[in-house]
Amino acid sequence: MEMLHLRYFVAVAEELNFSAAARKLHMAASPLSQRIKDLEHELGQQLFDRSTHHVTLTPAGEALLPLARDVLERVGAIPWKLAEATAPRRSTLFLGMPAGVHPDLRDRVNALAERVGARYELKRWPGTTADLVQGVHEGKLALTLARLPVTDPALAQLPVMSERLGAVVPAEQFAGRDSVSLAELAEFPYVAPPGEITPAYFDQLDHQLHELGVRKRIRLSNTGYGGTSEVISSGEAFSISMLDERSPMHGYRLDNVIVLPFTDFRPQLDTGLLWRHDRADGDLRGLVAAAKEIFAEPITT
Structure with missing residues (x-):
């Protein structure tokens, strides 16, 4: 066999x-x-x-x-396991970082790196949620931050952050507004970030919007988050992204784009810290224990 x-x-x-x-x-x-x-x-x-x-x-x-x-x-x-068995006393380990990680969450990653510095050199590794989750599953990454949901049964999950999402809309059409209803956006096409870079949550969000009456869609590929902002700034569509002004995702906004909270819809993006179950009681025991302490209280924005 x-x-x-x-x-x-x-x-x-x-x-x-x-x-x-x-x-x-x-x-x-x-x-x-x-x-x-x-x-x-x-x-x-x-x-x-x-x-x-x-x-x-x-x-x-x-x-x-x-x-x-x-x-x-x-x-x-x-x-x-072989790499860990033959590694030097101070191991270099990698922690996955998806795009747009909030600065408060970065502060905790830095605190974790400092806490375990005597035993591990913890380095950050960028990627999409799907790639980072696969990296942890294969043992290439020790830990990763990942946009939830993640369904891999081999991985343990610790919720670490919940970010409220808002409507990304053309500024000219919504000038002077401090909120918007989903009903007002029903005639606007919804443009999701390109599928190759978005977590599974946005598929669920797309389905929710359809059920709530937002039926028109614009599909983009190979454009990055900047492409989504370009379409919205032209006044043709809306999208959904982090509401907190401190989120790095606001760096993709163009001048004619604003983010408003919904009055009748409350989407949120959850982030978790993931590691393999079988490593938590083995080679990553100290790292996981420190992570559980530092990330014990989830951040909410």
């Missing part, structure tokens, strides 16, 4: 769809199906019940799934 067979099995078991699992694995569905059949033949057990429209796990498949996940997790942990 090869490790790839277990990876293929877990992917199909999680998706319960061969085509979706094949896309996730960057391969064609036909060879994936054959690899699963090879594994079933080797184990002498049918792992999936297949029909034209449904794929379900058999009792054997349900029994194998936690075993396969455990094996893959253990093998995946070998690089970082």
